């Protein structure tokens with residue numbers, strides 16, 4: 001029996017690089033891996049595995065053949081990128097090797113799904129993944145291939161009858177929702193900043209799934225400015241009850257770190273400590289409702305020094321069964337590496353100094369005048385009855 005957790009990593013995923021000035025700087029992935037190594041998670045608690053890039057037959061589980069061809073052409077000749085497929089745009093500039101780097105990231109998420117489904121490991125992490133905006137026929141929002149949707153699709157192909165996807169990125173998980181809109185085998189739950197104030201302007205509570213899959217899409221549209229207590233209250237007032245009712249055989253989670261108060265692209269006010277608490281809850285929920293089968297992915301996150309590496313190192317450590325004490329000092333070797341690579345000062349501790357707490361709807365009900373409670377209630381009213389639950 002191999003280890004209970006594995007981390008998918010191939011240094012070449014840092015080749016997913018839209019170029020200077022683009023917010024998705026691959027240094028965030030490299031610095032996360034260096035922090036994982038500084039905590040020695042790769043020496044025992046975790047098996048580090050590099051999966052093969054996703055091949056065409058796998059990519060076609062979600063993506064259209066003409067789109068894959070368009071990515072390949074743009075990858076070979078970035079000047080020829082076809083805007084009709086969302087390629088060569090400011091969000092998704094074409095770069096040489098784009099197909100290869102994107103397929104490699106997708107391969108890590110698919111490999112994570114396979115390892116968990118086959119029982120090689122209980123949990124698998126791919127923090128380079130979580131590229132949830134990519135659509136079956138086009139690039140969107142810094143995402144070329146939708147590794148999250150591909151991991152879910154691979155689980156279905158291997159025989160899973162019910163897969164749950166929980167997305168806590170600050171942006172709506174629109175590509176994953178679209179891929180399984182009419183598939184009742186997949187429950188997608190996305191908590192995100194309200195579409196009125198943020199890309200991609202979808203993820204309204206009224207989006208609940210297509211014909212034959214009513215209630216299979218769940219959207220919690222949080223007011224801009226939501227902080228730890230509200231974010232955690234929303235998570236705990238929606239996710240656990242739905243997972244208990246749906247009984248997934250595997251849980252795929254997306255941990256975009258762009259909910260953080262320092263993130264430059266969005267307007268929630270969540271701390272590292274709350275992100276860590278949600279990672280712990282996802283871990284616990286996988287054990288409670290999915291026999292421990294847990295595939296955890298990264299996602300957005302554009303505060304690439306101060307936030308992303310610490311957030312995803314916590315996530316990885318939780319999956320490895322060796323959670324890091326938030327009050328611990330960040331290893332000095334990593335802080336030197338950060339300065340060497342970025343000329344920025346690294347954070348000193350694995351915490352923002354918050355102690356997140358929350359109350360969920362189950363204890364004490366809700367306040368009809370509160371905007372956060374209104375958002376949660378809109379979601380519960382839209383989908384809970386379809387799952388036999390009281391809103």
Ligand SMILES: [Zn+2]
Pocket residue numbers: 169170171256258299300301
């Ligand atoms: Zn995001």
